[in-house]
Amino acid sequence: MNSDITKKIIQIIVLTLVISYGLDKLVFFSLNKVSDKVMTGQAIGKLNHFLSLKDSTNLLVFGNSRANRHIDVAMLSKNGFNMGIDGIGVAYNSTLINTLNKDLKQIVLVHIDTKNFFDNDYTGSDVNALKTKFHRNPIITKVLDSTSQLSTLQKFYYSMNYNGTSIGILKNYFRPNYNFKSYNGYDGLVVTSSQEKIRDIVLAKSISNKECTDNHQINTTALNYLKSIKSFSEKAPNKTFIxxxxxxxxxxxxxxxxxxxxxxxxxxxxxxDFTNLYKDNKDNSYWKDATHMSNKGAEAFSNHLLQKYKSFQLKQ
Known part of the structure; x- marks a missing residue:
């Protein structure tokens, strides 16, 4: 009797797993069909947009919000795209760079922040933002497989990788935020007259902050991802990395x-390192806050980049 009950329990468990696995793949396929049509928003739209044009652009910009807000690609190239994403780090950038066509001639501008490289708590978890492409893009899948960012369940039940993004995907599917065909990825920050006073207070406080620690140690995870970019660059001689x-x-x-x-x-x-480029030019109109430039500041900085790297012929 006990043996029969055990067999039935095992059969029920196996049947449940088979059904749940099948349902998961059905949901995963359905979500893929919807998400692939989304080309707006940071939930997945900008990533889809990038993947659709990454091998047909002359200039690509990678980085976090400071890349996204500070580099107006239209001033640097007639055919460029800014893939800056809020809150991401070198792991995310490295993974996307490795998806590029090695043989294609391109300029790849990579924005890096010191906070990743000297943050003891940085684990490369930003690469998890690419989880919707798990088992859809071989390079992204390989990176996610090699990290501990996805749980065992996520690697088995693929649809779980849409958790946290499905609402944003559906929102942009039914009501896109903008016309992606005229979007180059750059999102300048406008400071309204009502925001100027608060901004000035924030900037003044940043000057009074004198905190600094001498205990700096390189984060090995960040360094390894940087080395991955270097390794890719060595295999892509037609690309110019800045x-x-x-x-x-x-x-x-x-x-x-x-x-x-x-x-x-x-x-x-x-x-x-342009960190102190405007150290002696305290023009507050250049800034949105202490670490993000306004659209006016971004215009000045983008023009500076154009003049600095004229030899790379960014304006093409």
Whole structure:
């Protein structure tokens, strides 16, 4: 009797797993059909847009919100795209860069922040933002498989990777935020007259902050992802890689900047730190807050990049 009951329990469990697995794949397929048509919004639209044109552009910009808000690609190239995404780090950027066509001639502008490289808590979890492409894009799948960012259930039940993004996907599916065909990825920040007073207070406080620690240690996870970009660049001789750190209003600590610059030199990567570009030019109209430039500041900085890298013929 016990043996029969055990067999029935096992059969029920197996049947349940088979049904749940089948339902998961059905839901996954359905979500894919919907999400693939979404080309707006940061939930998945901008990623889809990038994947659709990544191999047909002359200039690509990678980075976080400071890349997204600071680099107007229209000023640098007639055919460019800014893939800056809020809140992401070098792991996300490295993964997307590795999806590029190695043989295609392109300029790849990579914005990096010192906070990733000297943050003891950085684990590369930002790559998890690519989870909707798990088992859909081989490069992204390989990276996610090699990390601990996805749980065992997520690797088995693929539809779980849409958790947290499905609402944004549906919203942009039924009501797109903008016309993606005329969108180049750059999102300038406009400061209204009512925001100027608050902005000025925030900027003044950033100057009074003198905190700095001498205990800087490179984050190995961030460094490994940076090395992955370098490795890719060596296999893509037709691509020109430029690494930058964009300006902030007031840098309270320059130790990390110096250390990062040394690392970039050791890796033989073309890098310029623009953190203090406007250190002596306290024009508040250039800023939205202490770390993000306004659209006016972004225009000035993008023009500076154009003049700095004229030899790379960005305006093409």
């Amino acid at each position: 690494f930058i750190t964009s300006p902030i209003y007031h840098d309270t600590c320059e130790i990390d900047n110096k250390m990062l610059n040394e690392i970039m030199q050791e890796l033989n990567l073309t890098y310029t």
